[in-house]
Amino acid sequence: MSKATIKQVAREAGISTATVSRVLNDSGYVSDEIKKRVLEAVAKLNYRPSAVARSLKQDKTYMIGIIVPDISNPYFMGISRGIEDVVGPEGFQLLFCSSEENPAKESKQLRLLLEKRVDAIVLATSGGNESVVRGVWEAGVPIVLIDRKLELDNGVRLDLVAEDNVDGAYQLTRKLLQDGYRRIGVVNGPIRVSTGKERYEGVLKAMREFALPWEPLVFNGEFTAEGGSRAVAEFLASDHPPAAIVSLNNRMSLGVLLEIVRHGLRIPDDLAVASFGEVEAGSLLKRPALYYTEQNPNAMGRKTGEILLARIRRELPSAEAAIEIYPGEVKQIQ
Template sequence: MSKATIKEVAAEAEVSTATVSRVLNESGYVSDEIKERVLEAVAKLNYQPSAIARSLKQDKTYMIGVIVPDISNSYFMGISRGIEDVVGPEGFQLMFCSSDESPDKENRLLQLLQEKRVDAIVLATAGGNDEKVKQLSDSGLPIVLVDRKLESDEAGAGLDLVAEDNEEGACRLTGKLLEDGHVRLGVVNGPARVSTGRERYEGVLKAMREHGLDPKPLVYNGDFSTEDGVLAVRKFLKSDPKPTAIVSLNNRMSLGVLLEIVRSGLKIPDDMAVASFGEVEAGSLLKNPGLYYIDQHPYDMGIKTGELLLKRIRKEETPAEPVFEIFRNEVNRIG
């Protein structure tokens, strides 16, 4: 059975197509009698308005693109849920994309979202696309950076940012291990092209300097994956001397760290202490883990991001000054 058209609805209701459009879009005056006839015709013919046609007419798609490194990561899932809970009731839908920490894939996704005519983009960048992001922003497309900054301060100067206080958080986290007497540290970090990698590592070095230590920890630079945490522990256990504690600067890598320590027959924290930037759900399953972690608030970050998106899409502030919302997180301990 073919789909009903707006012309067929108009014929059934004995009105013009313009009148049908006014009823469906709730724009312009239409008498109650005419409105009832149009809605009865819509129901009878099971008419579905074309979202594409409506978006072209209104110059709005009610779609928001969200590009994150890994949508399956609970941290980014929390952010996405917060965004959805704000923009969803306002009629917007989210288009989720995972860049897999690949600048090339992120570039293609940015191009795709532009072609899809999304009303705004949320970006947790994998790095390397400052020029493309600035180009999109300069064209008038609202972009909100979340969790990560662009590599160039100049490129990101006019963009909203919702992020954590990465340097101070990593500094406080590392400080807990140093206060417990650990001086030989292994650091599991992400790529330096990503602001979270740069800032969190600087926080580790800052804590070591504040405790009078030479800031030269053993470092494994990964790509924010569980496998990176596994490989980092293998590297650390082969070193001489071995570190007595590991600072893992991402929750996915922290999971790999915990898994490999347990596989190696070591006990946490007796044989190897661990501190994680971000809570690891599996950590609570360990017996007496003594695991330090930064308590993140991704859902709250998503709420703030959603509020900014609505402001930018609706152009509520002119001129629009960029907003920098930085969340300060505390150190907690399991066990």
């Protein structure tokens, strides 16, 4: 059975295609009697408006692209849910992409979303795609950075919703130092992204405050559970293993906890752990005394959604970037 057209709906209802369009798009005055005839014709013919045609006419697709390193990470899921809570009621749908911390894959996804004519893009960058991001910005597509910063040339600043990474990592490390730990191992992600650089900067800031004469033991991997597991295995195999570990990402922290348990060690008796971001599995341990930086991804997502709508509706000055930085409070699982 061939798909019904708007002309067939107009013929069935005995009116013009323009009037049918006004009813379907809820634009302009149409009497209740005419609306009834149009809706009856639509139901009878099983007419489905073309989303592509409508988007071309309205210059909107009502699609927002989301690129994150790991869509299974509860942190990014929380941000995405917050975004959806704000933009969903306004008719927007989210199109998700997972870059897997791969800059080449992220670059392809940015180009794909541009080809799909999304109305805006949310990006937690894996780094290295400044020229592609700038191309998206120059094409007039609003792009909001989440979690991670990105520096573009010529003074271009993008909208950003992120955490205070330096202070969060500083406060986290400071807690361990206040508890008397001195030999600290740091599990960090790639330093090509701002979170890796800034959180490590916060660790060093705390160590300088306590006038420690040495650098911490550092493992730089990826922001994955596997990375956290490898870090612990490497630390424990070293000549001078750490007494405490600062893990600068919640996914890595999960790997850290699993590897410590695999080695039959107890937290914090054998090895203390502090995590940037809460690890749900931590509450399953007996008396873990696990420090963590509390995050609020849902609030960050809602703020991101508000910025997206304001950009799409051109309610914000184009020359000014909207910047929202969230502080992190250090807490402890007892």
